[in-house]
Amino acid sequence: MTNYPPFPTDGTVAVQDLLVVDYKLLKEGDQEQANILWEAATKWGFWYLKNQEAESFVEPMFKMGQETLSLPFEEKMKYWQGNKGASFGYRAAGATYVDVDGSTDASEFINISKDDAMAYPRVVHKVYPETVNAYMKDTVRPFIETCINESRVIMKVFNEKLGLPEGTLLDLHDHTKPCISETRCIKVPAAPKDTKIALGQHTDFGSLSFLANRLGGLQVLISDNEGEQWKYVKPIEGHFICNIGDTLSILSGGILKSCTHRVLPPPGPQAGHERWSLVYFLRPTNDVYLEALVSRSSLIAEAVRNAPDKANAFPEMTAAQWFVKKQSQHRTDKDKGVESLLASGPKNFEGSTY
Ligand SMILES: O=C(O)CCC(=O)C(=O)O
Numbered sequence: 001m002t003n004y005p006p007f008p009t010d011g012t013v014a015v016q017d018l019l020v021v022d023y024k025l026l027k028e029g030d031q032e033q034a035n036i037l038w039e040a041a042t043k044w045g046f047w048y049l050k051n052q053e054a055e056s057f058v059e060p061m062f063k064m065g066q067e068t069l070s071l072p073f074e075e076k077m078k079y080w081q082g083n084k085g086a087s088f089g090y091r092a093a094g095a096t097y098v099d100v101d102g103s104t105d106a107s108e109f110i111n112i113s114k115d116d117a118m119a120y121p122r123v124v125h126k127v128y129p130e131t132v133n134a135y136m137k138d139t140v141r142p143f144i145e146t147c148i149n150e151s152r153v154i155m156k157v158f159n160e161k162l163g164l165p166e167g168t169l170l171d172l173h174d175h176t177k178p179c180i181s182e183t184r185c186i187k188v189p190a191a192p193k194d195t196k197i198a199l200g201q202h203t204d205f206g207s208l209s210f211l212a213n214r215l216g217g218l219q220v221l222i223s224d225n226e227g228e229q230w231k232y233v234k235p236i237e238g239h240f241i242c243n244i245g246d247t248l249s250i251l252s253g254g255i256l257k258s259c260t261h262r263v264l265p266p267p268g269p270q271a272g273h274e275r276w277s278l279v280y281f282l283r284p285t286n287d288v289y290l291e292a293l294v295s296r297s298s299l300i301a302e303a304v305r306n307a308p309d310k311a312n313a314f315p316e317m318t319a320a321q322w323f324v325k326k327q328s329q330h331r332t333d334k335d336k337g338v339e340s341l342l343a344s345g346p347k348n349f350e351g352s353t354y
């Protein structure tokens, strides 16, 4: 991919240093790495994963994303994710509000379901553009499979540290069952006009996210003695940026942290470059009921006892139902049909006026 200018490390922007977990050692059972992972996941919910095994698929995944998102708008809208809570397929930039003043995001996605990639050419949920299908067997599927394998190593550590019966978290994320896990390739156009926020603040819905980005822009909301502060996360080549999402935080009674984050246009000398990022979102199987696993771990039971406000905040529905609810929030295209969106054209979706 392009040779980008460096991420600014001269103190002009606030940067959050994340702990680095060595995947290779973690997989071999190294206790020190397990402790680093646990510290990162319980304090901040974000960490770098080095020596991860999916790196050879990252560039081809970006190529797939570039070929797909450079298709004409009308063509991409044939694969629209819709506005009824589904996620798989194409999502135009500007689909969500990022501020109460009505400004919208500037990120365009192609989302590919884990179930569809695994079953390809059989269709489980959705059909995709030819530019995706051409990469399905040699790139998309092995990328997802590698992320799943890595998630299993990480989940085993969490399972043990949380004192859960063996295999509990793996069962709740059984990759052979239907679920809403997906991979996402994201484009933010070069210097979107006046855009201050490329992707609005959010927590990830699912359990674990594996993110590869080349340019800065990702910010995490950190609370410390000085209060709350947005800090950039510096992309490091070959490293995934991993984070905990809401469902794993709920299941663990809040012990594992789901950290709020957002994306700004790239900072400093990186400004004005088109920004690409890639994520695999590992989510629970559809039927998992979202509540803390208090009856299976005394540690989780204690955490919930100590934070009763959190205990009352459980969604009281399954992962699949809650996802539909979350996906429907803050949408700009709520009541619009595909015809009216096509008639407005992509201009309405480019950049924001915030
Ligand atoms: O593009 C990034 O760096 C982060 C994307 C993200 O947070 C998301 O898609 O949920």
Ligand SMILES: [Fe+2]
Residues within 6 Å of the ligand: 202, 203, 204, 261
């Ligand atoms: Fe996110």
